[in-house]
Amino acid sequence: MEVSRKRLFLKHLEPARPLRRHAQLDVARISYTRGFLIDLASSPEAKKRPEHLPEHPIVLTEAVRCVQVQDF
Amino acid sequence: MNNKFDALKDDDSGDHEQDQGSPKDSEKEKIEDDDKEQIIIKKKMVVPGAGEHPLQYNYTFWYSRRTPGRPASTQSYEQNIKQIGSFASVEQFWRFYSHMIRPGDLTGHSDFHLFKEGIKPMWEDDANKMGGKWIIRLRKGLASRCWENLILAMLGEQFMVGEEICGAVVSVRFQEDIISIWNKTASDQATTARIRDTLRRVLNLPPNTIMEYKTHTDSIKAWEDFHGLVNASGGR
Numbered sequence: 294m295e296v297s298r299k300r301l302f303l304k305h306l307e308p309a310r311p312l313r314r315h316a317q318l319d320v321a322r323i324s325y326t327r328g329f330l331i332d333l334a335s336s337p338e339a340k341k342r343p344e345h346l347p348e349h350p351i352v353l354t355e356a357v358r359c360v361q362v363q364d365f
Numbered sequence: 366m367n368n369k370f371d372a373l374k375d376d377d378s379g380d381h382e383q384d385q386g387s388p389k390d391s392e393k394e395k396i397e398d399d400d401k402e403q404i405i406i407k408k409k410m411v412v413p414g415a416g417e418h419p420l421q422y423n424y425t426f427w428y429s430r431r432t433p434g435r436p437a438s439t440q441s442y443e444q445n446i447k448q449i450g451s452f453a454s455v456e457q458f459w460r461f462y463s464h465m466i467r468p469g470d471l472t473g474h475s476d477f478h479l480f481k482e483g484i485k486p487m488w489e490d491d492a493n494k495m496g497g498k499w500i501i502r503l504r505k506g507l508a509s510r511c512w513e514n515l516i517l518a519m520l521g522e523q524f525m526v527g528e529e530i531c532g533a534v535v536s537v538r539f540q541e542d543i544i545s546i547w548n549k550t551a552s553d554q555a556t557t558a559r560i561r562d563t564l565r566r567v568l569n570l571p572p573n574t575i576m577e578y579k580t581h582t583d584s585i586k587a588w589e590d591f592h593g594l595v596n597a598s599g600g601r
Contacts, residue, residue: 329521339455349449356463
């Protein structure tokens, strides 16, 4: 009883197989349509300031909306 | 070296699991150095955040501006080009993009470059040296919209040419703006034709828009000829 419980416990500790995920990525390329990408621009995650943004004249203090959303 | 534990494992005799009190000074330095290395690696190896939409490739934004009066050379070009940041997901892309000026609002002789991480936006880079670019000249007022459509198509893998795309550039000039997309193999006509057709579709350009393909070897030659004649002044 004690032994089988131990075996069961160890089974759960088997290493994951990260390579399987990469193999799947190689088969299908990750593609997105323009509309899908533009929709994601409105998500709160997309408006946060990046962590390592350099100080530079072309870098803005406040986020601006993408051109497509601005125009329509 | 993956982490500081690997570093210790390689260097000491394997007794680091014992409690030895505070580390020796040399060990302390090693750990600090390794932390620095970790920070650099972290900055280089950007990954998608939890729940974010991963991209097929990581990309880096660059910005360059011609400084008047300075001699133009490959070296000064490389010094003039500034890395803004790298991203691995759609959300991370929007974070950078939304905190950058739109190309249409740039002044002077300046360029935004968006290249796959690890490829420098230079003709001389290994990924570019056999390549070329499609160039589209735009009248003033179109650059911001066309640039956005171009980079969304690139990030969304709309060109369907495998590993061929290297990056995209928008160049703001005095009377016109230029957008271009760079690929690895200039001699691969099936690829360059497919890129051209995708460009026409995603940019929604007026029918009379002229598209020109230029190999980087031609660009280098033209640049060298020009600068040989006028004694090195101006940009590329």
